[in-house]
Amino acid sequence: MKKYDDIVVGSGISGLTMALILGMNGRKVLLLEKSPRIGGSVSRFYKRGIPFDTGFHFTGGLDRSGILHDILLVLGIRDLIQPIFLSEDKAHCFFFESENRLYEIPYGIENIKKKFKGYFPGEGSSIDRYFDKVRQVCAHTPSMNLRALDSSLQLHLEEDFLSLEDVLNGLTGNNVLKALLSGFAMCYGVMPKEISFANHSRMCLNLYESVARIKDGGDALIRAYETKFKNFDIEIQCNKYIANLEDIQNKRVGRFILNTGEEISAVNCIFTIHPREILKILPEQHLSKAFISRVSSFESSAGFFSVFAVLDKKYNDSDFDSTIVSIFPHTDVNLLLDPANTGASALVIMKSIEEERGKTYRTINTFEPSFFEHVEAWKDTKTGHRPQSYMDYKKERVEKIIGRIVNTFPKYKDRIKAVDSASVLTFRDYLNSPDGSAYGVKQKISQFNLLGKLPLRNLHAAGQSSVLPGIIGAMMSSFIVGRTILEKEKYNKFLNQNLCN
């Protein structure tokens, strides 16, 4: 029986981060991945030689004062990736079809405030108060700052128990302003009436401060982790998962049985997978009814229907730069994230220039909120073996989306080609998630997520459903759990040493 200090289950950005934190601290780590390759949502895929991103397109926090900059510095991979910052003046553009009006949102909080005050001249004090509140929440959240190690900041704030919608209603009656301030809900997939103002603020602050892509997307991140892994005792095994937990004594698991029949012993096992998948692995007789009911009651965040398109090679308009354009049919963001919405959808369009094997591609990835309910009829089918009715559903959605892109950018007419598309079922099957949601569980107000120690004491939970979604939230969850496993003193020394480098 092979022995490890730690088994990390799942090799998305959370699992990669967890394995590296533990490996860098002298532990012998096994990283288990169910898929044939590592990376989870951050890995790219290639169609006709063109690179497309699955679940990582842009991020905040990569500027020198940003949290992602610090995280990558600690992990020693900051210099192994190349950030590409989006245009400071119009990184995000929101187009409201009901108003027929485009709003260009810069980054840098002072720049955003100035721009908003220009768009909404009578709302200056609401705008100031909104950004003050966002800053205040983040300043009092320990997980937002790796440098605030021993601070006595509160874990839960008053704003953890107030919805985004309630706070915005208290600030302004302007529906367009409210929709613009809630627009980043597409980056966490929860309605303004369901997300807490605190979690909305934690998700948005980084994106308000800067917006960047990474050259070669998530594959560059994965390569950086692989490079670092070589220096430590970290073993990766793909196509493997835990089938059974055995020798459970004093609430500790003694043996981990893999799907291949191999038996492994480890001091700890950290799951960075969906909470419902964790529940399937834990033996029911060791769980309380309250625990089972809590985990089973987690709902899913929104998912996406995505089209991956490319512009004609001859199209080399110099104004094609990386931007994010969100088209909202109206200002009701709750409705746009409601699975029951049968009207027009939001559409997020991400443009990027990709270099691959000496060729340049102008790619367009789009995201339309979508839910398991939309594809339930085909839930028992697997990718590559779906019926004609499903193909027809996808074809119709792709055609409509391409039509909307051309409406927004008329010059792309006859120049844009859909190369691939993905439904919530595609995401479910490729990412081994139970429901294909984009951000794991829905982060609802006052929800008690699955983070850290599980009912069996040498098992832990991390990942996007534990703290916050997005690559920053997923990585932060691994730092939080890493602190428990390494214990405070060793963890603090590790951070201090690497933050100073």
Ligand SMILES: Cc1cc2nc3c(=O)[nH]c(=O)nc-3n(C[C@H](O)[C@H](O)[C@H](O)COP(=O)(O)OP(=O)(O)OC[C@H]3O[C@@H](n4cnc5c(N)ncnc54)[C@H](O)[C@@H]3O)c2cc1C
């Ligand atoms: C379409 C889409 C667009 C997105 N865009 C962005 C974006 O632009 N910016 C951003 O920051 N975030 C974005 N996100 C969210 C972001 O991708 C996630 O929050 C983050 O990558 C999740 O990381 P994770 O490690 O928690 O989980 P995952 O990436 O889901 O990794 C989990 C891994 O565990 C594996 N696994 C599952 N079950 C088992 C098992 N039983 N045993 C072993 N392995 C298992 C899976 O195969 C997978 O590799 C997007 C997500 C989607 C779907």
